[in-house]
Amino acid sequence: MEETVRKIMEPILSVENLSVHFSDKPVLQDVSLSLWPGEITVIVGPSGSGKSTLLRAVNRLNELYPHCRTSGSVRLRIHGESGDVYRGFMALSELRQRVGMVFQTPAVFPFSIQKNLTLPLQVYLGVNGSTLTERMEEILRDVGLWEEVKDRLRDDATTLSGGQQQRLCIARMLALKPAVLLLDEPTASLDFKSAARIEKLLLNLKRRYGILAVSHSLAQTRRIADRVCVLREGRIVQELDHEHLRDPDAFQTIIDVAF
Amino acid sequence: MFACNGNVETFVLFRLSDKSEKWIEWILLIATCISAVAIIAILSLLVAFCLPLFTLGRIRGVLSSQWQPSGGYFGILPMCAGSLALSLLALSIAFPAAMGICTLLHVLARGVFNRFLLATVRFMTGIPTVVYGFVSVFLLVPPMREWLGAGTGFSLLTAAFTLSLLILPTIVLVLHARLEQIDPILRLASEALGLTPIQQMRHVLFPVASRGMVVAAVLGMGRAIGDTLISLMVAGNAPQFPVSLYHSIRTLTAHVALVVATDSRSMAYQSVFAAGLGLFLVTGLITLFIRKSGKAGREVRREKGF
Ligand SMILES: Nc1ncnc2c1ncn2[C@@H]1O[C@H](COP(=O)(O)OP(=O)(O)OP(=O)(O)O)[C@@H](O)[C@H]1O
Numbered sequence: 001m002e003e004t005v006r007k008i009m010e011p012i013l014s015v016e017n018l019s020v021h022f023s024d025k026p027v028l029q030d031v032s033l034s035l036w037p038g039e040i041t042v043i044v045g046p047s048g049s050g051k052s053t054l055l056r057a058v059n060r061l062n063e064l065y066p067h068c069r070t071s072g073s074v075r076l077r078i079h080g081e082s083g084d085v086y087r088g089f090m091a092l093s094e095l096r097q098r099v100g101m102v103f104q105t106p107a108v109f110p111f112s113i114q115k116n117l118t119l120p121l122q123v124y125l126g127v128n129g130s131t132l133t134e135r136m137e138e139i140l141r142d143v144g145l146w147e148e149v150k151d152r153l154r155d156d157a158t159t160l161s162g163g164q165q166q167r168l169c170i171a172r173m174l175a176l177k178p179a180v181l182l183l184d185e186p187t188a189s190l191d192f193k194s195a196a197r198i199e200k201l202l203l204n205l206k207r208r209y210g211i212l213a214v215s216h217s218l219a220q221t222r223r224i225a226d227r228v229c230v231l232r233e234g235r236i237v238q239e240l241d242h243e244h245l246r247d248p249d250a251f252q253t254i255i256d257v258a259f
Numbered sequence: 260m261f262a263c264n265g266n267v268e269t270f271v272l273f274r275l276s277d278k279s280e281k282w283i284e285w286i287l288l289i290a291t292c293i294s295a296v297a298i299i300a301i302l303s304l305l306v307a308f309c310l311p312l313f314t315l316g317r318i319r320g321v322l323s324s325q326w327q328p329s330g331g332y333f334g335i336l337p338m339c340a341g342s343l344a345l346s347l348l349a350l351s352i353a354f355p356a357a358m359g360i361c362t363l364l365h366v367l368a369r370g371v372f373n374r375f376l377l378a379t380v381r382f383m384t385g386i387p388t389v390v391y392g393f394v395s396v397f398l399l400v401p402p403m404r405e406w407l408g409a410g411t412g413f414s415l416l417t418a419a420f421t422l423s424l425l426i427l428p429t430i431v432l433v434l435h436a437r438l439e440q441i442d443p444i445l446r447l448a449s450e451a452l453g454l455t456p457i458q459q460m461r462h463v464l465f466p467v468a469s470r471g472m473v474v475a476a477v478l479g480m481g482r483a484i485g486d487t488l489i490s491l492m493v494a495g496n497a498p499q500f501p502v503s504l505y506h507s508i509r510t511l512t513a514h515v516a517l518v519v520a521t522d523s524r525s526m527a528y529q530s531v532f533a534a535g536l537g538l539f540l541v542t543g544l545i546t547l548f549i550r551k552s553g554k555a556g557r558e559v560r561r562e563k564g565f
């Protein structure tokens with residue numbers, strides 16, 4: 001049933017024949033994958049296999065590195081229209097707003113908790129006044145942070161715990177109302193409990209967003225993934241779906257072979 | 260003052276090192292002592308020479324607003340105001356320019372242009388002050404005189420433009436160094452939030468570097484107050500209050516240079532020492548401030564790396 005639903009739906013994001021070079025060293029080669037709304041696709045692979053680079057290729061963040069060269073296409077589907085983000089489908093800042101990203105280490109700004117959230121809203125969307133406060137509360141509730149921070153909104157965001165900081169980063173990304181979320185090992189630096197909270201949050205969010213995540217933990221991958229892409233030395237060597245994920249031992253063997 | 264503090268730090272650093280390098284410790288210790296003694300000597304000399312001003316009740320005469328040695332007026336207040344006005348004006352020209360250059364260096368310019376810009380700024384630090392003054396007399400003074408009708412062209416504004424060129428590289432390099440220390444992930448994060456390069460600078464990088472901005476401004480201000488040659492060459496040296504941008508003014512430093520070079524009557528001389536003491540204290544305070552905020556800055560600095 002699920003499969004047929006997916007067949008008639010079009011992917012929200014499709015990466016086709018993507019190759020990325022850093023000063024002539026190939027980091028990604030001929031990568032293709034698709035992302036459907038309502039699903040979490042997890043990329044796994046050894047360290048240095050290009051997982052972060054793949055995520056950064058989707059929102060064109062690699063362009064910050066002057067020696068980076070990208071070829072292939074990344075097609076995005078927004079409000080029924082689709083186009084290649086590398087061929088001027090939308091302005092760069094609009095792309096960044098549609099495709100949110102959270103990094104491996106929480107990257108909160110060293111300002112107040114409140115300012116971390118309101119900064120992109122004010123600067124990018126021009127939201128102000130009471131709408132701003134309402135929006136902030138709504139998003140903090142979404143990520144389950146409101147009760148923890150409502151009395152200390154003016155404290156420096158760096159005083160939050162790692163898990164709280166990561167949830168603040170997710171909140172900051174959601175504030176811009178994106179369509180696709182890129183999550184680079186969102187629980188990498190967190191303890192078990194904080195990681196569990198974020199996993200729960202992701203399972204909640206996937207109904208509204210297309211999610212492309214990187215994970216180091218196979219157990220976590222099994223818990224949250226709808227589909228898994230195994231990346232090795234810049235190539236996708238295996239794609240797995242629900243069937244493979246059901247049986248832990250079979251999944252482990254497949255991963256062992258692929259790595 | 261800077262040299263002295265530097266030595267103290269190096270000394271502490273070397274204490275941990277090998278025994279065979281003990282003599283380095285000694286040399287550094289001696290150098291430190293010499294600089295400390297020199298500074299204390301300068302300070303006491305200045306105080307000693309200024310003392311008669313206080314004991315003989317002449318301080319009023321020095322802290323008055325008229326300088327006319329032939330008429331018995333030895334007020335240095337116009338020069339104090341001149342120094343302050345000139346350095347503030349130079350800072351208000353150089354600081355925004357430095358912010359612009361840092362924006363270019365950090366988020367806009369790339370590759371060759373970036374390196375060229377930085378090399379130019381570094382090169383500017385090495386240009387002798389007299390060159391700025393000299394060039395300004397020929398290139399800046401005539402148009403000021405003819406186009407703006409600024410009297411002789413030797414004016415507060417002319418000096419401020421020239422001085423801003425002198426302090427610009429200092430401000431740029433201090434600010435640049437502070438911006439370099441910001442964790443690159445903050446740049447990535449603000450980029451990922453859709454902020455344009457200018458918005459990133461304005462809303463994230465400059466605010467994060469705010470302490471560095473204050474230090475850069477204070478350091479630039481210190482250089483501006485301490486500079487002698489530019490004001491001597493292009494500010495006109497009239498001992499009057501800076502009432503207009505187009506009027507000629509005299510700074511404390513230029514005043515000291517002029518009086519010492521031309522006059523040696525006792526009261527004029529004492530006023531020079533008062534000026535010297537004032538300058539010494541101002542630069543001392545600035546150094547102290549920078550060291551203080553440098554320490555505080557180190558505590559809050561975030562770790563670098565992805
Ligand atoms: N800015 C860059 N400049 C040059 N090389 C880079 C850059 N970023 C990544 N690389 C190279 O690309 C390769 C893939 O890096 P990437 O960060 O994508 O790996 P990863 O799969 O995310 O690894 P990890 O699991 O350790 O995070 C590495 O060999 C790395 O050295």
Ligand SMILES: [Mg+2]
Nearest residue numbers: 051052104184
């Ligand atoms: Mg990575």
